[in-house]
Amino acid sequence: MKLIKKAKHGLKRLWNILARTDMLVLPGQLAFFFLLATVPTVTLIAYGASLFNVSMDFISNFLLKAFGSDIASLITPMINDIHFSLEFLIPLFVAFYAASGGASSIIVTSNQLLNFENSSFLKRKIKGLIMTFILISLIVFLLLVPAFGDKFIELIEYVNMNQTVTNTIVFIINVSKGPISWLVIFFLVKIIYTMAPDKRMSSSYTTKGSIFTTLGFIVITYIYSYYVNNVAHYDLLYGGLSHFVVLMIWFYLIAYIVTIGIAINAEELENRQKLAAKKEENKQ
Secondary structure: OHHHHHHHHHHHHHHHOOOOEEEHHHHHHHHHHHHHHHHHHHHHHHHHHHHHOOOHHHHEEEEEEEHHHHHHHHHHHHHHHOOEEEHHHHHHHHHHHHHHHHHHHHHHHHHHHOOOOOHHHHHHHHHHHHHHHHHHHHHHHHHHHHHHHHHHHHHHHHOOOOOOHHHHHHHHHHHHOOOHHHHHHHHHHHHHHHHHHHOOOHHHHHHHHHHHHHHHHHHHHHHHHHHHOOOOHHHHHHHHHHHHHHHHHHHHHHHHHHHHHHHHHHHHHHHHHHHHHHHHHOOO
């Protein structure tokens, strides 16, 4: 009976979370800002790779293998002939600044759900930029390890690189899979949730939301990876846009999970505050 009660209570809480107005707005916003961050992120990675004498063909081939010709053909022209200059830095900064709107939305939503006042615009933007780099690191990690780790390994082994470097990269990716990758995801998610509110709080209240979000990311990413790698005819519906549509659906589901995690954390804090108030009453 206790187990059934707990299950009902859990389902009721989940329904209350999904019924929030934030769930109608924030996921779409975040998915849009994730898309905005795609090009500058790939550009920055391509520039970093060029410093280590990794050819653009290697990056182009990975984009082709992982996302298909549709997305690769959109991004590849933007990363060719990259040169470190003012013309390179200004558009990159503007793109990241625009993409930081997603992190700003997370900050504002967290404050709203936790009943905190928003900080000044400047503070929120600086924190938003920092959170954007963490979010981008998380997305890149999800794509390179759980989603397309095997494809990345195949490409590295195919390209004629130094054997020691190849073995090292393959070893790191293989070790990073499974439980270690889950811990990395959990760690990054917990940092984002702890940073988001404009009031210092113990990170312990974000644990439940971080666990939910980590599990959600893992499940959705493996489904996305399986779908892209194994479903042969999903392009019949969308034609040339198929890979782009599937990527956008993945972005949206990731954003939706992030929003649910924020709401879970808000409810956890509210429950703790109620419990503390009840204990104080009993003492009196």
